[in-house]
Amino acid sequence: MVHLTSPAFKENATRALADPGLQKALARTKPQFHGKRAKAVAGLPEFEQLREIGKNIKNHTLANLDFYLERYAAKVEEAGGKVHWCSTADEARAAVLRICRDAGAKTVTKGKSMISEELGINDHLESHGITPVETDLGEYILQLRKEPPSHIIGPAFHLNREDWEESFRESHTDLDPKRVFTERRDILTEARTKLRSRFLAADVGITGANFLIAETGSSVIVTNEGNGDLTQTLPKVHIALASIEKVVPTLEDATSLLRLLARSATGQDFSVYTTFSTGVRRQGDLDGPEEYHVVLIDNGRSNMIGTEFQEMLRCIRCAACMNHCPVYGVTGGHAYGWVYPGPMGSVLTPTLVGVDKAGHLPNASTFCGRCESVCPVKIPLPKLMRHWREREFERHLTPGTVRTNLGLWAWFAKRPAMYRAATRLGIGALSLLGKGKGKFGWMPLAEGWTRGRDLPAPEPGGTFMARYAKTRRNGR
Amino acid sequence: MLQTRPRVALFVTCLVDLYRPTVGFAAIKLLEEAGCQVEVPEVQTCCGQPAYNTGDRATAKDLARNVIDAFLPYDHVVAPSGSCAGMIGHHYPGLFGDEDPHYRGKAEALAAKTHELVSFLTDVLGVDAVKARYEGVVTYHDSCSGLRELGIKAQPRKLLGSVDGLVLKELPDSEVCCGFGGTFCVKYPDISVRMVSDKAKDVRETGADTLLAGDMGCLLNMAGRLQREGAAVKVRHVAEVLAGMTNDAAPIGETK
Amino acid sequence: MSKDAILGAIRRGLKRGPLPADQAAMLEGRIAAHPRHLIPARSRLPRPEQIALFIKNVEKEFGTVERIADVSAVPAAITDYLAAQNLPARLVMAPHPELEAIDWSSRPLLARETRRAQDGDLVSLQHAWAGVAETGTLFFPSDPVRPATLNLLPETEIVLLRASAIVGAYEEAWDRLRAERKDPLTGGWMPRNLMLVTGPSRSADIEQTLELGAHGPRRLHILLVEDEAAPREMSRAEARAQATAQPGTPATPGD
Numbered sequence: 004m005v006h007l008t009s010p011a012f013k014e015n016a017t018r019a020l021a022d023p024g025l026q027k028a029l030a031r032t033k034p035q036f037h038g039k040r041a042k043a044v045a046g047l048p049e050f051e052q053l054r055e056i057g058k059n060i061k062n063h064t065l066a067n068l069d070f071y072l073e074r075y076a077a078k079v080e081e082a083g084g085k086v087h088w089c090s091t092a093d094e095a096r097a098a099v100l101r102i103c104r105d106a107g108a109k110t111v112t113k114g115k116s117m118i119s120e121e122l123g124i125n126d127h128l129e130s131h132g133i134t135p136v137e138t139d140l141g142e143y144i145l146q147l148r149k150e151p152p153s154h155i156i157g158p159a160f161h162l163n164r165e166d167w168e169e170s171f172r173e174s175h176t177d178l179d180p181k182r183v184f185t186e187r188r189d190i191l192t193e194a195r196t197k198l199r200s201r202f203l204a205a206d207v208g209i210t211g212a213n214f215l216i217a218e219t220g221s222s223v224i225v226t227n228e229g230n231g232d233l234t235q236t237l238p239k240v241h242i243a244l245a246s247i248e249k250v251v252p253t254l255e256d257a258t259s260l261l262r263l264l265a266r267s268a269t270g271q272d273f274s275v276y277t278t279f280s281t282g283v284r285r286q287g288d289l290d291g292p293e294e295y296h297v298v299l300i301d302n303g304r305s306n307m308i309g310t311e312f313q314e315m316l317r318c319i320r321c322a323a324c325m326n327h328c329p330v331y332g333v334t335g336g337h338a339y340g341w342v343y344p345g346p347m348g349s350v351l352t353p354t355l356v357g358v359d360k361a362g363h364l365p366n367a368s369t370f371c372g373r374c375e376s377v378c379p380v381k382i383p384l385p386k387l388m389r390h391w392r393e394r395e396f397e398r399h400l401t402p403g404t405v406r407t408n409l410g411l412w413a414w415f416a417k418r419p420a421m422y423r424a425a426t427r428l429g430i431g432a433l434s435l436l437g438k439g440k441g442k443f444g445w446m447p448l449a450e451g452w453t454r455g456r457d458l459p460a461p462e463p464g465g466t467f468m469a470r471y472a473k474t475r476r477n478g479r
Numbered sequence: 480m481l482q483t484r485p486r487v488a489l490f491v492t493c494l495v496d497l498y499r500p501t502v503g504f505a506a507i508k509l510l511e512e513a514g515c516q517v518e519v520p521e522v523q524t525c526c527g528q529p530a531y532n533t534g535d536r537a538t539a540k541d542l543a544r545n546v547i548d549a550f551l552p553y554d555h556v557v558a559p560s561g562s563c564a565g566m567i568g569h570h571y572p573g574l575f576g577d578e579d580p581h582y583r584g585k586a587e588a589l590a591a592k593t594h595e596l597v598s599f600l601t602d603v604l605g606v607d608a609v610k611a612r613y614e615g616v617v618t619y620h621d622s623c624s625g626l627r628e629l630g631i632k633a634q635p636r637k638l639l640g641s642v643d644g645l646v647l648k649e650l651p652d653s654e655v656c657c658g659f660g661g662t663f664c665v666k667y668p669d670i671s672v673r674m675v676s677d678k679a680k681d682v683r684e685t686g687a688d689t690l691l692a693g694d695m696g697c698l699l700n701m702a703g704r705l706q707r708e709g710a711a712v713k714v715r716h717v718a719e720v721l722a723g724m725t726n727d728a729a730p731i732g733e734t735k
Numbered sequence: 736m737s738k739d740a741i742l743g744a745i746r747r748g749l750k751r752g753p754l755p756a757d758q759a760a761m762l763e764g765r766i767a768a769h770p771r772h773l774i775p776a777r778s779r780l781p782r783p784e785q786i787a788l789f790i791k792n793v794e795k796e797f798g799t800v801e802r803i804a805d806v807s808a809v810p811a812a813i814t815d816y817l818a819a820q821n822l823p824a825r826l827v828m829a830p831h832p833e834l835e836a837i838d839w840s841s842r843p844l845l846a847r848e849t850r851r852a853q854d855g856d857l858v859s860l861q862h863a864w865a866g867v868a869e870t871g872t873l874f875f876p877s878d879p880v881r882p883a884t885l886n887l888l889p890e891t892e893i894v895l896l897r898a899s900a901i902v903g904a905y906e907e908a909w910d911r912l913r914a915e916r917k918d919p920l921t922g923g924w925m926p927r928n929l930m931l932v933t934g935p936s937r938s939a940d941i942e943q944t945l946e947l948g949a950h951g952p953r954r955l956h957i958l959l960v961e962d963e964a965a966p967r968e969m970s971r972a973e974a975r976a977q978a979t980a981q982p983g984t985p986a987t988p989g990d
Contacts, residue, residue: 047777219923281928288879
């Protein structure tokens with residue numbers, strides 16, 4: 004499982020800001036994600052209407068989630084598949100291990116899956132003698148480097164070409180150590196070759212699921228590399244890991260959401276492979292798995308239903324929020340300290356690991372609102388982060404100094420006459436101090452500000468209210 | 480036919496009150512020139528945003544009630560800030576749930592008539608030009624709340640376009656947050672400083688001599704960083720330029 | 736049991752018990768009706784323009800398209816393509832009747848095997864069931880005659896697609912699939928595997944920079960059979976009328 008470092012967000016962020024390699028990688032956010040999404044959205048004039056439709060489809064499904072899940076499961080079984088309902092991460096890990104053992108599996112290939120990261124499937128399999136092999140290019144190098152993903156669609160977003168070359172040289176020791184990687188393509192080709200034999204040897208293939216379809220009992224994966232398809236087509240057993248909020252009623256519903264997904268994620272009109280899997284190999288089929296298992300995972304999500312956080316369950320994991328987040332854009336994903344970074348993670352992580360541990364995340368936002376403005380299903384992310392701040396305040400998890408300062412300020416702000424008198428004095432003093440300077444390089448109690456910025460001095464002449472009262476008295 | 484001038488209550492905002500009174504006077508001038516009768520309710524302190532965004536809903540509600548009671552009698556409420564106007568216009572109604580239908584109704588009524596200054600001038604009063612002169616190359620930062628909650632983007636550019644002598648040079652990534660974020664800037668100073676440094680770099684690269692925006696929080700943040708870097712960029716609230724009052728106060732953080 | 740625990744927790748959140756029969760029937764009705772939502776106007780075009788849009792979108796996604804007059808032109812087209820790509824004249828082919836019916840005798844040097852794909856296969860010839868103009872997407876429902884591995888293992892995939900099989904939007908392909916296919920196992924129509932393929936395989940995981948040919952094919956070449964002898968010319972006005980008539984109303988909460 005991803006080691007939780009969310010409580011150290013501040014320290015993580017400070018380290019990230021000083022990491023030149025990471026900053027070089029993060030500088031790619033703008034050209035690679037912003038521009039491409041904007042272009043794809045501009046190419047579909049109906050995009051705004053589709054966002055509203057996407058939101059409504061998800062809301063409708065969540066309001067009837069119990070029905071659609073049962074309907075979905077019945078259809079899976081009809082097609083010869085098996086659904087494993089799991090309330091907790093423990094149950095899900097056990098279910099996956101049981102299926103792999105029943106299949107006599109030695110190696111398991113894996114498509115990229117965030118829920119797999121959430122559950123810590125790899126460690127669990129490994130500790131029971133089964134070798135998991137990540138096959139998404141980004142996940143593959145992270146497995147070699149023993150690092151968690153830093154982004155939900157570009158897991159190795161934080162790495163540069165040098166890192167890839169170094170890791171490949173260290174790990175692929177059977178190849179000529181003096182080989183030259185002249186182009187990115189050389190790295191890709193080496194990975195393709197290395198992984199091809201793993202695909203062919205795997206006993207079980209594990210993928211995630213972008214959608215589950217109640218109409219047909221299908222699980223849907225969306226990829227560009229084709230690794231997910233090889234993972235689920237070649238071995239004799241396919242396991243799809245999916246959390247309960249992935250279900251939608253029909254193919255038409257999934258289609259509308261697919262129109263939003265790739266455009267929001269990578270700026271493609273459609274991903275290269277959108278694959279619908281339904282049950283087991285049919286009679287006469289020349290390929291495809293003989294067993295099809297869906298591990299259906301709750302792990303805390305049902306608790307969000309009926310609360311102010313229910314809207315988060317609309318998320319289709321496109322990553323547009325983190326791609327456009329100015330905080331993620333300078334800290335990267337590892338600083339957030341768990342599986343899901345950026346704005347969506349700042350809402351989801353406290354739900355899944357506890358706000359006492361992930362309390363920083365919903366606070367580490369300027370509420371600039373750009374995440375909400377690009378969200379394909381219109382999740383009001385700042386509002387949900389604010390709800391977490393409210394819970395923290397209620398539970399006295401808000402830092403003491405913040406509470407004290409806020410309390411003092413609020414006491415005055417609620418009493419206009421006192422406030423007027425106090426601000427007049429305070430601003431008078433500050434103006435006096437700043438006289439002739441216009442600004443302060445350092446200010447007690449405001450070190451957070453003055454460490455990297457000057458503090459402008461108030462305009463001389465007193466507060467607006469005082470000056471305005473004077474002009475009124477003088478009958479201007 | 481007798482035409483009455485609309486009665487507009489100016490919500491000064493705490494930062495303008497404390498830091499930049501000239502913006503308040505500029506707002507009054509612009510509103511009066513556009514035919515409004517401007518009043519400044521005396522009991523105003525703060526819209527409650529710091530409490531609201533810290534999760535202290537109770538305090539935010541108390542402050543909201545004060546504002547609602549003081550401002551509801553007017554035809555319009557105008558603030559020289561997208562952030563405070565957004566707080567009143569977008570967030571107040573949500574503060575009062577079913578348990579307080581009385582204030583919810585009042586909050587909704589107030590929200591419906593609350594506006595940010597520049598967009599009020601253009602969109603409600605139909606102003607399309609101001610009588611002002613400013614010699615300089617100006618760049619403009621779109622503050623987040625105004626931009627995304629209130630849709631303020633074209634309005635300031637339209638009015639700035641009518642200022643004699645002013646040349647507008649667009650700021651790349653003008654829609655990216657400057658890193659102020661209310662209490663964020665002191666809670667996560669390292670991140671905030673990095674964000675405002677990126678912003679300062681973009682500002683300097685435009686070659687503009689003046690940076691304008693419509694929110695004091697962002698302006699203090701950007702001015703503070705530009706001055707720490709020793710940049711010769713003057714920072715002002717857009718209302719000062721539109722009202723032709725740049726002689727009334729030195730640029731933010733400067734003495735002359 | 737976890738199933739009950741999960742469903743129970745969801746119902747507690749929704750503040751209700753299991754859905755009453757009439758409401759469940761309404762939701763079953765929604766599935767049966769599978770309402771379309773918004774269909775983007777971009778594919779609501781007269782027929783020839785729809786096909787042109789398909790080609791444009793395939794090419795935008797780095798696929799290639801060669802238009803051929805009829806199926807008899809396939810052997811020559813493939814031989815020339817492989818030669819131009821410096822690839823050996825050898826391919827593995829889907830056991831699809833349309834492919835098997837081709838007279839290959841004009842190109843005796845082109846070696847063909849009819850089977851699923853294996854490691855080491857360089858070139859595949861696959862049969863596309865449909866094309867979607869909206870994004871240049873191919874539909875490959877798995878079948879005994881259309882093994883999915885042919886879409887995945889070879890570095891070069893050549894696809895036979897009839898122009899008459901091109902539809903405007905995905906929704907039209909769904910309806911065709913519902914109408915035409917019968918699944919041997921479920922009695923429904925959904926195949927075990929349905930791949931929607933838009934261009935050749937790629938990855939941007941290395942420095943967010945696009946490289947073609949990640950794990951799947953590096954080249955996707957479509958032989959488009961122009962089998963619409965006299966494509967009915969739909970006027971732009973007709974196409975627009977159809978576009979406004981077709982999209983269903985957006986789903987609303989509770990519908």
